[in-house]
Amino acid sequence: xxxxxxxxxxxVELVVVIAIxxxxxxxxxxxxxxxxxxxxxxxxxxxxxxxxxxxxxxxTEQETQxxxxxxxxxxxxxxxxAALAANGTTKGVLALTAGPKGxxxxxxxxxxxxxxxxxxxxxxxDIVGRYPNPGVKIDSGKAVDAEGDEVTFPSTSGT
Numbered sequence: 001x002x003x004x005x006x007x008x009x010x011x012v013e014l015v016v017v018i019a020i021x022x023x024x025x026x027x028x029x030x031x032x033x034x035x036x037x038x039x040x041x042x043x044x045x046x047x048x049x050x051x052x053x054x055x056x057x058x059x060t061e062q063e064t065q066x067x068x069x070x071x072x073x074x075x076x077x078x079x080x081x082a083a084l085a086a087n088g089t090t091k092g093v094l095a096l097t098a099g100p101k102g103x104x105x106x107x108x109x110x111x112x113x114x115x116x117x118x119x120x121x122x123x124x125x126d127i128v129g130r131y132p133n134p135g136v137k138i139d140s141g142k143a144v145d146a147e148g149d150e151v152t153f154p155s156t157s158g159t
Contacts, residue, residue, distance in 0.1 A: 037127065040121070040127045041127050041129065041143060043121075043129070044119050044120060044127050044128060044129025044143075045119075045129040045131060045134040046129070047084060047089055047092060047094075047119040047129055048094075048117045048118060048119040048129035048130055048134065049117070049129075049131040049134070050083060050084055050087060050089075051077075051080035051081070051083065051084055051094050051096075051117040051119055051131070052080070052116075052117035052131040052132065053083075054079055054080040054082070054083030054084070055076035055077065055079055055080040055096055055115070055117060056113055057079070058075070058076050058080075059071065059076055059106055059113060062075075062106070063106075068106050068107055068109075069107040070107075071106045071107070072105070072106070073096045073097070073104060073105075073106070073115060074096075076096055076106070077094060077095065077096045080094055080096065080117060081094050084119075091121065092119055092120060092122070093119070093120050093121075093122070093123055094117065094118070094119050095117070095119075096115050096116070096117055097115060097116050097118065098115060098116075099113075099114035099115050099116055100114070102114075116130055116131070116133075117130070117131050118130050126143070127143055128143050128151045130151055133145075
């Protein structure tokens, strides 16, 4: 008589389990990559908004003190960078640029503040946050605006 007190799994059972795990991974990994990019974009847009608001506070304070005429975008950028650092965001690149009206000097602004704030996690990152009008989405690994134009980080900062 043969005693059949075998413990463990057979080779066929192990192969079936590994195949099932492989199929699940093949389905889930690509979909998760999209969520990671969307999360990075939301973080970048959030940091850009924080920087924009900090710069707006700085420019408003300068205007209240009658110093807006001698204030530059670079000074607002420094205030925005300091605010991000105070919030714990010490990595990343921030830049303020003239807005759609092209008025780069705060002294030339009318009633509205005419500048954009850009933020990216590292230089030449493929995800760039922008505020205001962050309306960007991920397309082929790049951030693009509503018109389909790629959102790139400005080459000059603060001027």
